[in-house]
Amino acid sequence: MTNNSIFNRFRQFDLRHKxxxxxxIIAALFFVxxxxxxxxxxxxxxxxxxxxxxxxxxxxxxDFKLSYQQPGLELGEGxxxxxxxxxxxGQVAPNGFLGLIVIYGLLAKLFTSxxxxxxxxxxxxxxxxxxxxxxxxxxTPRISFISGLLLLTFPGYWYYASRYLMPNxxxxxxxxxxxxxxxxxxxxxxxxxxxxxxxxxxxxxxIRTSEIIWIAPLILLIIVCHRRQQYSWSKLLLLFAIIxxxxxxxxxxxxxxxxxxxxxxxxxxxxxxxxDSSSPNIGQKxxxxxxxxxxSLANAWNNFYSYYLKYMLxxxxxxxxxxxxxxxxxxxxxxSRAQKGxxxxxxxxxxxLFVFYGSWQFREFSDPDKLILGSSFIRYWLxxxxxxxxxxxxxxxxxxxxxxxxxxxxxxxxxxxxxxxLFSANLVIFDPLYGLAKIKDDVTxxxxxxxxxxxxxxxxxxxxxxxxxxxxxPQRQVITSLSNQPLYLLKTLKPLIDQNEVYLYSVTWDRNYxxxxxxxxxxxxxxxxxxxxxxxxxxxxxxxQ
Numbered sequence: 299m300t301n302n303s304i305f306n307r308f309r310q311f312d313l314r315h316k317x318x319x320x321x322x323i324i325a326a327l328f329f330v331x332x333x334x335x336x337x338x339x340x341x342x343x344x345x346x347x348x349x350x351x352x353x354x355x356x357x358x359x360x361d362f363k364l365s366y367q368q369p370g371l372e373l374g375e376g377x378x379x380x381x382x383x384x385x386x387x388g389q390v391a392p393n394g395f396l397g398l399i400v401i402y403g404l405l406a407k408l409f410t411s412x413x414x415x416x417x418x419x420x421x422x423x424x425x426x427x428x429x430x431x432x433x434x435x436x437x438t439p440r441i442s443f444i445s446g447l448l449l450l451t452f453p454g455y456w457y458y459a460s461r462y463l464m465p466n467x468x469x470x471x472x473x474x475x476x477x478x479x480x481x482x483x484x485x486x487x488x489x490x491x492x493x494x495x496x497x498x499x500x501x502x503x504x505i506r507t508s509e510i511i512w513i514a515p516l517i518l519l520i521i522v523c524h525r526r527q528q529y530s531w532s533k534l535l536l537l538f539a540i541i542x543x544x545x546x547x548x549x550x551x552x553x554x555x556x557x558x559x560x561x562x563x564x565x566x567x568x569x570x571x572x573x574d575s576s577s578p579n580i581g582q583k584x585x586x587x588x589x590x591x592x593x594s595l596a597n598a599w600n601n602f603y604s605y606y607l608k609y610m611l612x613x614x615x616x617x618x619x620x621x622x623x624x625x626x627x628x629x630x631x632x633x634s635r636a637q638k639g640x641x642x643x644x645x646x647x648x649x650x651l652f653v654f655y656g657s658w659q660f661r662e663f664s665d666p667d668k669l670i671l672g673s674s675f676i677r678y679w680l681x682x683x684x685x686x687x688x689x690x691x692x693x694x695x696x697x698x699x700x701x702x703x704x705x706x707x708x709x710x711x712x713x714x715x716x717x718x719x720l721f722s723a724n725l726v727i728f729d730p731l732y733g734l735a736k737i738k739d740d741v742t743x744x745x746x747x748x749x750x751x752x753x754x755x756x757x758x759x760x761x762x763x764x765x766x767x768x769x770x771x772p773q774r775q776v777i778t779s780l781s782n783q784p785l786y787l788l789k790t791l792k793p794l795i796d797q798n799e800v801y802l803y804s805v806t807w808d809r810n811y812x813x814x815x816x817x818x819x820x821x822x823x824x825x826x827x828x829x830x831x832x833x834x835x836x837x838x839x840x841x842x843q
Contacts, residue, residue, distance in 0.1 A: 317443040321430050325423040328450045332419030332459040335734045342741040342748070342768065344672075344732075346381035348463035349768045351399060353380075354392050355463075356411055358403030364396060364551055365389040369758070369775050377777050377790065378760060380767040384563055391555045393563040396548050397504030398465045415462055418471075422459035425471035426450050432478040433688055435485075436636040444691040447715050453610060453722045454676045454683055460726075460734055465505050466677040470684065472502035473513070480517065483533065484524040492533040496540025503541065504548045507562065511588060512650045516643060523639035591658030598656030605675040606682065612721050613683070613690060620689030623696060644685045651682055671725060672732035744769045747831045751803070754828055754837060759799035762840075764810060766803050780810050782817035792823065795840050801828065802838040 343349045357363050368390050369378055376385040384393045392399060405413055426449050433442035449455055458467040476498030482491035499517070503510050521534070549559035556562065607614050624641055627633045633641075655678040676683075694714055698707040727734050751761065752773050760775050767776040779786065794800060802818075802825060804811045818825060818840065825838040 317439045318427070318430065321443060321446045322427055324447065325426045325450060328426070329419050329423035332422055332456065333416050335460045335738055336415035336419070336462045339738045339741050340745040342744040343463065344737050344740055344768065345461070345464065346768055347394065348461065349771060350380060350382035350392060351463040352414070353772045354399045355403045355406055355414065358399055359406035359411060364399065365391040365555055369760070377779055378775050380771040380776050381778050386556060389555070391563060395465070395505060395507050395562055395564070396551050397501065397507070398468055400547065400551070401501065401505070418462035418468055419459050421468055421471040422455065425474045428475045428478045432474065432481065435481050436640045437688055437692070441688060441691045441695055444694060444711065444715070445688045448613070448687045448690060448718065449684060451715070451719045451722045452613060452683060452687065453671065453725045454680050456722060456726045457671055457734070458677055458680070464677060466680055469502050469506040469509065470680050472498045472505065476502060480520060483537070487530060489533055489536070492537045493540060496537040497544065500541040500544030504544055512647060512654070516647060519643055519646060520639065523635070523642070589654065589657065591655065593653065594657040597659060598652050601656045601675055602652055604669055605673060606679065609669045612718055616690035616693045617686040620691070620693035621686070623693055624689060640688070647685055648682050651679055655679060670732050671729050743832065747835065748773050750829065750831050751837065755801060756799055759801060760794070761801045761803050763803045766805070770803060780814040782813055784821070787817060787821040787823070792821065792842055795823065795842050800840045802840055804836045804838060806834045806836060
């Protein structure tokens with residue numbers, strides 16, 4: 299073989315794989331970026347969900363347990379527990395789906411808990427590559443490559459890759475990988491694609507089981523759109539069997555924790571009743587699962603406009619224009635069957651999640667008109683944001699074609715991507731309310747306060763924290779209720795103080811704490827100053843008069 303023919307073969311290989319190789323390198327760099335903040339800060343979290351997940355992941359890694367005995371059970375009456383947990387039969391259990399805890403717990407068992415800050419960033423980086431591979435089955439390699447870059451730089455994706463114990467991004471990354479292998483089943487008879495599709499779709503669903511309400515129709519829609527292609531029904535059954543197999547241990551854990559395999563920490567009583575055919579109002583209960591946040595088109599539009607169209611305009615505007623361009627191409631019959639399937643899937647997912655989550659109003663910040671990166675809408679609508687990135691890429695490629703030369707098109711694309719990266723980095727890192735830099739400062743302070751509390755209190759003491767449980771737990775047991783009801787104060791709290799060391803973590807400017815302290819005084823419970831833990835944060839010991 300001549301040197302010239304070897305060079306030509308190498309050149310063809312390079313042209314065919316340059317986008318994939320380039321995206322792998324860039325994704326590896328983003329893995330480092332995503333990992334920096336979680337790896338460089340203490341194991342404290344600004345979210346009660348992440349705090350509880352971290353504790354139960356370590357509990358599962360140590361002893362394969364998903365609950366622990368509630369202390370002071372006889373007197374505490376279920377109140378001695380952090381948020382994002384629930385007390386069931388004297389056991390404190392997760393108040394959510396168990397998939398993330400089980401998967402990450404097994405990995406922590408194998409590699410120690412030191413691996414935890416790196417799992418979600420790694421999933422995010424790997425999924426970006428699979429996102430590119432998935433899109434090459436629908437769009438051109440260039441559009442797919444730009445979509446992969448936009449995914450890596452998208453603020454919500456980046457943000458939750460670094461907030462590594464929130465379940466939304468692990469769910470989405472597993473779904474992306476699973477969908478890639480699902481599409482692979484229509485072009486290859488290899489059983490490997492069916493097995494891997496079942497595994498990753500199964501992983502995504504045990505992490506966020508509530509999303510099955512739209513993922514199941516989406517899979518059906520994908521199968522219908524590929525009905526003309528050859529695929530094996532027996533192997534499709536294998537795929538669904540694997541999903542069921544993935545669910546089997548979760549169903550067993552659910553039964554052990556919540557007394558029903560169909561229950562979950564979110565609403566075990568409702569889920570249990572669904573498994574009971576004699577339960578009345580079964581239709582209402584099913585509707586509460588389909589639309590748990592109610593139905594309000596006005597709320598849905600206001601939230602969608604605020605968080606999708608307005609908040610990150612540098613992503614949403616190209617996506618909307620790309621959507622119009624793709625619809626125009628469909629009208630002109632200039633799009634492929636695969637692109638039609640993508641567009642139908644995108645419209646279905648967007649409309650469903652638009653109503654499903656948009657109908658609710660989440661109260662997550664003191665100013666309800668303030669748009670925040672930490673909003674639940676960002677993480678719950680991540681599938682919409684991510685699914686719209688190919689539309690943004692389509693529009694950017696169309697605009698770049700206004701430049702006559704290939705070099706001009708390339709420079710235009712690079713400049714746009716760099717600007718998008720800078721806008722995203724500024725929002726994700728330096729947002730003054732919920733940016734990663736602010737979170738790092740906050741959790742560093744949490745760690746210092748927690749150390750002080752540990753030094754000032756005994757191991758079996760109980761701290762009344764209100765919403766500050768994330769600062770103290772799990773180093774100390776916590777009570778989050780700041781109720782001023784006499785029944786709570788006299789029948790529960792006073793007897794608890796008689797038999798335990800009980801402290802109050804108080805924020806001096808917060809009205810809830812001020813009202814609670816007044817109620818304590820009216821109930822003849824003294825508050826002995828122990829220490830000022832930080833500015834406006836004080837620790838009191840509670841003593842019955």
